[in-house]
Amino acid sequence: MLTSIHKKYGAPAQLRIEYWQNMTHEYRGKADIEQLTAVNDFFNGARFVSDIELWGKNDYWATPIEFLARDAGDCEDFSIAKYFTLKEIGMDVSKLRITYVKATLLNQAHMVLAYYATPTSVPLILDNINKHIKPANERNDLRPIYSFNADNLWLARTRNEQLNAGKSDQLNLWRDLNARMAKELE
Numbered sequence: 001m002l003t004s005i006h007k008k009y010g011a012p013a014q015l016r017i018e019y020w021q022n023m024t025h026e027y028r029g030k031a032d033i034e035q036l037t038a039v040n041d042f043f044n045g046a047r048f049v050s051d052i053e054l055w056g057k058n059d060y061w062a063t064p065i066e067f068l069a070r071d072a073g074d075c076e077d078f079s080i081a082k083y084f085t086l087k088e089i090g091m092d093v094s095k096l097r098i099t100y101v102k103a104t105l106l107n108q109a110h111m112v113l114a115y116y117a118t119p120t121s122v123p124l125i126l127d128n129i130n131k132h133i134k135p136a137n138e139r140n141d142l143r144p145i146y147s148f149n150a151d152n153l154w155l156a157r158t159r160n161e162q163l164n165a166g167k168s169d170q171l172n173l174w175r176d177l178n179a180r181m182a183k184e185l186e
Helices: 002-011 011-026 032-043 051-055 066-071 075-089 172-184
Strands: 096-105 110-116 125-126 142-148 152-157 160-165
Touching: 002 011, 002 066, 011 032, 011 066, 011 075, 032 075, 032 110, 032 125, 066 075, 066 172, 075 096, 075 110, 110 142, 142 160
Parallel strands: none
Antiparallel strands: 096 110, 096 142, 110 125, 142 152, 152 160
């Protein structure tokens, strides 16, 4: 795979992906906060670029490899890459939710990754705009709309209450992303 990355995207992309692979091994078994911090810091070093500029589409969810190869993406790409990296490190995905929010200060849709230490705890927010990991109750600039992980989909009823709304495979972009990731591994 690294040879094809090198051919298609060049040596810097290959180095980023090698570093990423090493990170998934290095942080396996470490405390959750160490894993969260390492992954958040690593991906937040990439450039923010809109989907239309990068992919020529209004909305495209890049795989972690596509994101790393280009070293750029939009908020969905940052959140998705962080999610799958933490999953690869060994974090229980039931603690993670990719969360679609309204960024009230920017008055626009945004996506972040939420980490729940326990099912009822206040989540920590991993974000590419505010690069510091903070509890959700300290992020009054974000209003949750819905969240999902590999298994489930939740709708936000209030800032602190979520309603299970079914399975994440109801999301077309999520299904498409997972299909492309499976092909990358072939």
